[in-house]
Amino acid sequence: MPLVTKWTGREVKALRESVRMSLMEFAEKLGVSDRIVSRWEADGERASIRMINQAALDTLLAKADKDAQGRFVGILAADDAPIHSIIEPGSGETSSGDxxxxxxxxxxxxxxxxxxxxxxxxxxxxxxxxxxxxxxxxxxxxxxxxxxxxxxxxxxxxxxxxxxxxxxxxxxxxxxxxxxxxxxxxxxxxxxxxxxxxxxxxxxxxxxxxxxxxxxxxxxxxxxxxxxxxxxxxxxxxxxxxxxxxxxxxxxxxxxxxxxxxxxxxxxxxxxxxxxxxxxxxxxxxxxxxxxxxxxxxxxxxxxxxxxxxxx
CATH class of the missing domain: 3.90.1580.10 (paralog of FGE (formylglycine-generating enzyme))
Known part of the structure; x- marks a missing residue:
């Protein structure tokens, strides 16, 4: 499972898109208003997210299925690299998550x-x-x-x-x-x-x-x-x-x-x-x-x- 040490609006938007939820659906899952989620995403890396909401985001990412987690990494990778791919481990190697x-x-x-x-x-x-x-x-x-x-x-x-x-x-x-x-x-x-x-x-x-x-x-x-x-x-x-x-x-x-x-x-x-x-x-x-x-x-x-x- 991918890990996030500090959630910002950048990661919030990537997670919402990876689980394919609307603003309202995503906000309901987190127990916050859709206006708060919208503000986080608009603020990007400048967003300040309370620890209780950081924990809720951790939980939502952990509970997402493997395809959604893969999309999450891929969306973030789009900011990091021109080649948007998920690196798979070679034979005999372990993947991230353990x-x-x-x-x-x-x-x-x-x-x-x-x-x-x-x-x-x-x-x-x-x-x-x-x-x-x-x-x-x-x-x-x-x-x-x-x-x-x-x-x-x-x-x-x-x-x-x-x-x-x-x-x-x-x-x-x-x-x-x-x-x-x-x-x-x-x-x-x-x-x-x-x-x-x-x-x-x-x-x-x-x-x-x-x-x-x-x-x-x-x-x-x-x-x-x-x-x-x-x-x-x-x-x-x-x-x-x-x-x-x-x-x-x-x-x-x-x-x-x-x-x-x-x-x-x-x-x-x-x-x-x-x-x-x-x-x-x-x-x-x-x-x-x-x-x-x-x-x-x-x-x-x-x-x-x-x-x-x-x-x-």
Missing amino acids: YVKHPGDGKLMAHVPEGIYLSGADSEPVWVDDFHIDTFPTTNADYARFCAATRYAVPEHWENGRCPRDLYDHPVVHVTWRDATAYAAWAGKSLPTSEQWEKAARGTTGRTFPWGDQKTAAKCNVRETGIERTTSVSRYHSGVSPYGVYDMVGNVWEWLATATTAGRHELRGSAFTSPLFRGVPAVPNDAYDTMLDDDTGFRCVATPEQMMPGGQ
């Missing part, structure tokens, strides 16, 4: 089963044990909860120590590798190894990008997309990986557990500041673990033991 919440930080995680995947530019077979990976990068809202719980220093660019409300569902940035590791330890998780991250991004069959082999910059937030800032972590529905993981290319570079030399660790995935070719999941980057920037964040992974309440 998500569970981690008992530590409560984030949704996707399961990546054990087995061999084709790694690197030469597609060498590599075995990886099964694990779960955050469906979305760590957001500002996630990081704010961590800082509040541990009194950890907040990112330096937050005004008066608080993240702007309109960036809650954007990836946290201005975090060092050490900051990312501290969050992971608090949550009872780890940073991904390069092998874990690459398999979650590419699947098992050696595809170039999470969505396939097409060089389609509109499926992610990279330099060619022209947005020039971070975006909501759930924006690019047409760019998800075979395991249903979002933003594995673009938006922000992601810190990994894998060290390259003393004091340096891998980064992967590219960012809104970098061209699409830098985001090829098989191609590593690295930086000093004290580096922080406006285009660098992270996500976490968990072993089966770490998925258990109180597990480490």
Whole structure:
């Protein structure tokens, strides 16, 4: 099932069209007036939707049949890419929809089963044990909860120590590798190894990008997309990986557990500041673990033991 971390008028209109309801029918399902739905759609991404209505939209999407869910992704993909198609997983790969919440930080995680995947530019077979990976990068809202719980220093660019409300569902940035590791330890998780991250991004069959082999910059937030800032972590529905993981290319570079030399660790995935070719999941980057920037964040992974309440 597709996921939406923050509903705006853009997603509301896509859902209404995908379930093929009139404004009045759709509003009745949600328990609001048709004027409210009309205003949401007119406001687009600027729409402010109350949490109780966000929950009702989550429920309506979850209860929609598979065809409607497919149409929902396709309608949103029309904004993201010139080729309006739904990417199907290859043989032996899982599709999006099998998500569970981690008992530590409560984030949704996707399961990546054990087995061999084709790694690197030469597609060498590599075995990886099964694990779960955050469906979305760590957001500002996630990081704010961590800082509040541990009194950890907040990112330096937050005004008066608080993240702007309109960036809650954007990836946290201005975090060092050490900051990312501290969050992971608090949550009872780890940073991904390069092998874990690459398999979650590419699947098992050696595809170039999470969505396939097409060089389609509109499926992610990279330099060619022209947005020039971070975006909501759930924006690019047409760019998800075979395991249903979002933003594995673009938006922000992601810190990994894998060290390259003393004091340096891998980064992967590219960012809104970098061209699409830098985001090829098989191609590593690295930086000093004290580096922080406006285009660098992270996500976490968990072993089966770490998925258990109180597990480490």
